[in-house]
Amino acid sequence: MGIPEYWWPYLYQYGVGGVVFVIGLALILGYRSCNLSRREDRFWLGVLVFGFAWYAGIHLLWYLAALYVLPATPTGGPPA
């Protein structure tokens, strides 16, 4: 059984976006623009990872709420 289609955007955003994000981290760490020997830079690296987790978490909770918090009507609102 495949992954339901409504999950594809979430997986794509945090999969492909995650690759872009990791390339960014690799560049800034590799060139020591973010220098982990500095306390301040360690803090900001934590912030960057937190930001990614923050959005991935918000969207995940949003999905769970959409799926499980109060049943959705079969059709709602005006036709798109």
Next chain:
Amino acid sequence: MTGTLLAQAQARGTTLDYVIIIAYFVGILGFGTFFGRTTRTTRDFFFGGQRFSWWLIGFSMVATGVGSYSFIKYSQKGFEYGMSSSMTYMNDWFFVPFFMFGWLPIIYFARVRSIPEYFQRRFDGRSRLMAVIILLTYLIAYIGYNIYTLGVAAHAVLGVNLYTAMVVITVATTIYVAVGGQTAVIFTDLAQGAMLLLAGGVLLLLGLDHLGMDGGIVAGLRSWWTSLDLPARLPFAGFARPEDFNFVGIFWQDGIASSITFLFINQGLIMRFLAAKSVNDGRKCILFNTVFLLPISAVVVSCAGWVGRAMVARGQLDPDTSSTQVFVTVAELVCHPGVFGFVLAALCAALMSTIDTLTNAVAALFVYDIYQPYIKKHAPDRHYLATARWVTLVGSGISLGLGIYFSFKQDLYRTHGEFIAAVTPPLVMSVFLGAFWKRYTPAAAFWSMFLGAALIYASKFFPALVKPIADLHGSEPAQDGTYSYITALFGLLVAGTIGIVISLFTKPKPLHEIAGLWIGSIDLGRRRFKGAEPDFQRGRPIKAAIRVSPDGTTPATPSLTFEEYVAHVSDQETPEQRDRRHELAESGQNPPEYPLVRLGVQDMYRLHVKEGDLLFVGDARRWLGGLRSLHCRAGKSHAEGNVVLMHAEAFRAGTFLPDRPVRVEKFF
């Protein structure tokens, strides 16, 4: 969309609503000119003196980011598709590492004043010329279109004459931008950002209250949520369908291409980040803005559409309501007299705050990239400041003229849009590769912009070029066979490939010529910025009184900002000395002359500061956000504690107040 709105124009609101809207215009004009009155140099005019706190910049960016038509456009999408209208506001984190530790420190420490100037220093003159032509063409026409759409919105909502609305808005914006420059823009955008968030919050609560009938907001929340079907509840649209609003296209166009554009080549936004008092404050600003304010903005601009959709499902709103009108229709339905006026004033705020930022950016591009290098090279700073003010007036006039022209000839703006869509991805890729790849060559930058734009433009006539990428993502073409959103991915790939291939066969610039301009040389940029080895040891900020003293500085270091110093000495030096000084300044090798201040020996110990370190001295009232502040350099210590000795000219430059204590922080 504008045509539909024009056709539906009618007068709405009560006298009280009109009074509130007029009061808003008067208030914002006074606010901008009041806070902008301290502008004395081009550095003040374009970068607000580089002294503002992160929260001030962050809040002001809400209003800039929530631009023209955001309320109407995202309410429309929210009405048609549900909560996925928030997608474009919540996919911006992926490029933040590149910005926080790459682009921001590069431009801040290298003192890059404009994007084309970066092209000159990183690549060559022809790339700069191409960049400045593209950016000015884009900005002036974009301001014109904003003025036009704002006029359309005001006409549709209030029933006022289209051209009267356009003229009034342009004049109001131009006055405060011409007087106060970036400082006025930041402070008006702060007020406008707060208004936007407040108005959106009020509209959401009143909408839920309306939905809840007698049960109040909580019942309204339940009613709203249960009225949505599953696709309307989800945070993302369908993966590749429909063609005009699908996830994968918006991800590439907005989450990737627009995010890089926003962070890397939006001159207005770049100037806003450069107005921060430090790189760290710039980082805090992007964090605050992206993590906290953007999700709120997504709700604010979409909520009228979400509420309207639930109202239709509940039979409280006509299902035939025009989606382009849903923002105004819902606002009028749920708001009381006065509140409706406030919401409409917030709509004006969203539109004006985009125009003011871009108007200031146009002046910066003209002065730094056309007037200074090609027309009048070595004039005093006050001359460039006066020029900037004239350019603001003339540029606004041209934009207004274009706005009026667009009202007759919308095809012209469509052509302009196609031109911009073709040139933006190559421009973005050139900046991006230039900042992150030392091997990227000037020839590659020029030709990837030229050939990349040509290929992207050609894809409009030969959609088969885009088809393989579109097919890979399951994207379907529009009725005319062209692809819209997914073309952004095509553009990035084409420009990037051309740039990389040409770089491999051409000669890069020597490393010493691009020092400080790419990610591997940021430490060198920081050293140049300070003029000495940076010291990262942090101390505790101190609170002190300022004592103005002519003896507070050593004779060798004038107590002026660098631009004031330049203006001061330019009448006294020989042409050869002046040319040499400008060469050094343009190459970024000339450490600026910060005013010198002297601190007590114990205070220096507490701050971990030694002679020559950079300091930030600001009014102790932190809610001023750096309005009364100055970057300084630590001089020799003195014996007295909690006293800062400062020259009278530095005191004036920082617009400090007598008898007001200051907070001193170590910069690095």
